[in-house]
Amino acid sequence: MKKVKTVFKYIFLIILTLLFLFPLIYMLIGSLMPNEEIVSMLDFSKETYKSIKLIPDAFTLDQFYQVFFRRAQYLLKFWNSVIITFPTVIGQVVVSSLAAFAFAKLRFPFRDKLFFVYIVLLILPLQVTLVPNYIVLDNLKLLNSFLSVILPGTFSAFGICLLRQCIKYIPDASIEAARIDGASYFRIFTGIILPQIRGGLITLTLLCFIDSWNAVEQPLIYFSDRSMYPLSIGLADIGNSDYGIIFACGVMFMIPPLLIYLYGERDIESPFTTSDKL
Amino acid sequence: MTRRKKNVIKIAVIFFVALGLLTYFSDEIDRMLLPQIKTCEPVVDYYNNDHWKYYIDECYIPKSAVVFDDDSAVVYAVNEYYDGETPTVYSIEIDIRDSDELYYTVEMNDSLMSGLTATTQLVYHTSKPLSDGERVFITEEN
Structure with a gap:
């Protein structure tokens, strides 16, 4: 049986x-x-x-021949995706880890209320914030530049919430011991916190990479110059291209996230395995 | 760092460097892979008569410019002024009247009349077979 x-x-x-x-x-x-x-x-x-x-x-292999040697517009779209994604990922990891450390281990006024606001931001769907973001970016004269997609992606609530959960379980005693020894908060962050949240950082990197790599709505709305569109939009434009070339572009598009996953596969931690009652 | 991670980094570096080089040299690569053509102006014969001041009757086309496809004969032409874009060829069907050692005498039919303009050049040599609408690289104009 x-x-x-x-x-x-x-x-x-x-x-x-x-x-x-x-x-x-x-x-x-x-x-x-x-x-x-x-x-x-x-x-x-x-x-x-x-x-x-x-x-x-x-x-x-004619499709790959066309994509790599004859139709440079797809290569340029690939590099647009790289230009949008890599700074967003690096920025989000840096900003989120610093902010998560502050929320988890430091005490300052309105800390918990501010974190509650971040939780609410997580619940809001992207489409709700598109128009307010557009207005802000227009006022900052950032529309039709890569920063219009990179900056909102860098300062994202998701990474802060994820890494806070990881940092919360690091014993306070190790931080207090370091403070007694005269370590600054930055030294504590780089020497004690970062090595222990490696799994969370890799998880955040992977999730943020996939999110930015597949971004379609923000580039479509914030870019008026079609030459700046990433490959995610190029793939969606299937009606105007040969189907075989779209498949070949899809294979090319799939390789960077696959490499990142293979690099960090063993270190990925699920945020749900260390749950916290908020 | 484990061996697996080192291999992944090597593959990633090779992938991005290769794509970077292909993107940087994409114009040169594309130009090298385009059919390399040589062009010339067609020789057009015309005479006056009472009704029409310029009546174009015949055209002389180099034999090397004519491509025979099943029952028909075509020539490929390219516009001399292509506004910085890559020039493209278009085919024109012709009716051959006569020939000598170097040229075909071709009747100036409707397709030839509409296909040939003041800025049209005929393709008399190509490195690869051509097709209608194909992009080309002009190496020599006569």
Whole structure:
């Protein structure tokens, strides 16, 4: 009976895994198909698939050849994504870790009330803050520049809440001992706090990277110059490009988040494993 | 740092450097991969008559400019002034009347009349087969 249960469990998990992996597999296969073969699978009149082939009739690297050598606009969009994402991630990690340390270990007036405001900000969906952000950025003359997406992403409440949960469980005794020895708060932060929240930092880096890398709404609204659009918008513009090239761009687009995940896979900590009653 | 992490960093560096180089040299790479063409002006024969002052009757096209496709003959032309963009070729169907060693005598039909303008150059040499609307790189103009 236990064996049967185990078998069913594994079958269920395998089916679920295949369901989740199917779009990724289809994208990889589609990037190796000629464009004509991809189009032959589609029924444009009913906007559905006539058939789905997972084994192409003819393998070709022409799509990658087009993306890497002949159509530089996709490479430029990739670098736009890099320009938007990397400063946002670095900024958010630095700002969030410092702010989380203050909220978790330092005592100042209205600390808990201010943190409650950050929790409320977490609950607000992005779309609610788009218009107020637009007005602020317009007044700061930052519209149509990369800073219009980088700055709001850098000062995000999510990272502060995540890292506060990690820092909260570091014993106060170690901080007090360091204070007695004459260490400054910055020295305590870099010498005691940062090494112990490494998992949280990597988790924040990965989540922030994925969020910024896939950003579509903010660049669409804050950039009027189409040459500044990141590749996430280029991929969404599927109607104006060859399908095979979109698949190849998708593969290229997938590589940086995959590398970051592979780098930090072992160190990722779930924020839910150390829960706190607020 | 574990060996796995070092490998991931190596792959990431190679990936970004390769993409950076491909992006930086994208114009040069694209130019090298475009068909390299040589162009010339068509020689147009015209005569006066009482009704029309300039009537274009025949055109002389180098034999190397003509491409035979199944039953038809086409020439590829490119506009001399392309406003800084990469020039593109377009095909014109022709009717061959006569030929000598170097040239075909071609009837000035409707497609040729509309295809040839004062700034049109004919392609007489190409490094790769051409297709309608393809971007090209002009190496020599005559």
